[in-house]
Amino acid sequence: MTFIEALKHRWQQANSLVCVGLDPEPAKFPAKFTNDPDAIFAFCRDIADATAEYVCCFKPQIAHFAAHGAESALERLIAHIHATHPGIPVILDAKRGDIGSTAQQYAAEAFDRYQADAVTANPYLGRDSVQPFLNRADKGVVILCRTSNAGAGDLQDLSIHADGNTRPLYQHVAEKVAGEWNGHGNCALVVGATWPAQLREVRAIVGEMPFLVPGVGAQGGDVEAVVKNARTTDGTGLVVSSSRAILYASGGDDYADAAAHAARTLRDQINRYR
Ligand SMILES: O=C(O)c1cc(=O)[nH]c(=O)n1[C@@H]1O[C@H](COP(=O)(O)O)[C@@H](O)[C@H]1O
Numbered sequence: 001m002t003f004i005e006a007l008k009h010r011w012q013q014a015n016s017l018v019c020v021g022l023d024p025e026p027a028k029f030p031a032k033f034t035n036d037p038d039a040i041f042a043f044c045r046d047i048a049d050a051t052a053e054y055v056c057c058f059k060p061q062i063a064h065f066a067a068h069g070a071e072s073a074l075e076r077l078i079a080h081i082h083a084t085h086p087g088i089p090v091i092l093d094a095k096r097g098d099i100g101s102t103a104q105q106y107a108a109e110a111f112d113r114y115q116a117d118a119v120t121a122n123p124y125l126g127r128d129s130v131q132p133f134l135n136r137a138d139k140g141v142v143i144l145c146r147t148s149n150a151g152a153g154d155l156q157d158l159s160i161h162a163d164g165n166t167r168p169l170y171q172h173v174a175e176k177v178a179g180e181w182n183g184h185g186n187c188a189l190v191v192g193a194t195w196p197a198q199l200r201e202v203r204a205i206v207g208e209m210p211f212l213v214p215g216v217g218a219q220g221g222d223v224e225a226v227v228k229n230a231r232t233t234d235g236t237g238l239v240v241s242s243s244r245a246i247l248y249a250s251g252g253d254d255y256a257d258a259a260a261h262a263a264r265t266l267r268d269q270i271n272r273y274r
Pocket residue numbers: 021023061093095120146147148149190191192214215216217218219241242243244245
């Protein structure tokens with residue numbers, strides 16, 4: 001099954017558009033992990049196991065592992081998710097992209113080393129920098145379009161003239177990906193939850209393409225506006241991702257239960273507006 005097929009299957013099976021972002025920050029872990037040399041793996045595993053029934057995807061963020069020398073924990077975490085929760089796709093958030101020979105290594109890193117089902121990619125080096133990911137037809141390529149951060153507009157909103165149109169750069173990216181880069185049907189776009197108007201605009205450009213939508217929870221995105229502006233005609237099309245608001249819902253021993261409650265609450269909130 002391809003990433004996109006697995007995602008569509010999971011949207012239906014779990015009746016959920018929620019993605020739990022796995023962004024470990026050991027300083028925020030409950031006290032029981034203080035002297036645990038494998039705390040990053042153990043904490044993320046507990047969160048994944050507690051929230052699995054409420055999610056369509058998991059999204060580990062690579063810097064949150066690599067900064068602590070915990071690449072082996074990331075490998076084992078993704079293997080654990082595949083073994084224990086088969087059918088839940090894993091998106092590796094690495095925002096990769098480079099000249100072809102290096103991008104080839106990034107694709108091997110994400111898909112062969114870490115066994116991710118999809119990876120986030122930065123399109124701003126151009127098509128050849130993303131091509132090694134696009135070539136993996138069974139894997140997902142989740143391309144940055146209009147990011148959630150405050151400075152997203154600094155460059156992504158610049159007005160450009162291309163293909164006979166004048167419009168913001170992120171809209172040009174959306175059209176390029178939908179019209180030219182998606183030959184294998186394995187692309188998705190990142191559009192931040194913090195930008196409801198842009199979500200609506202990108203949806204109008206790309207039709208039914210899935211969106212990864214980070215920015216609800218800690219970044220304050222409005223769930224109702226996200227769903228109403230960006231769902232597809234069948235009420236899916238979205239991978240609404242939240243990390244800190246779920247991972248650190250409690251700093252106490254009830255962290256796993258609190259995370260499950262936060263994930264279920266987000267699922268139900270999204271479903272109210274679908
Ligand atoms: O590609 C991403 O996942 C991403 C894109 C974007 O535009 N904004 C964004 O916040 N992210 C990631 O999504 C996660 C958001 O975390 P929280 O704000 O804690 O929910 C982080 O891991 C970010 O790196």
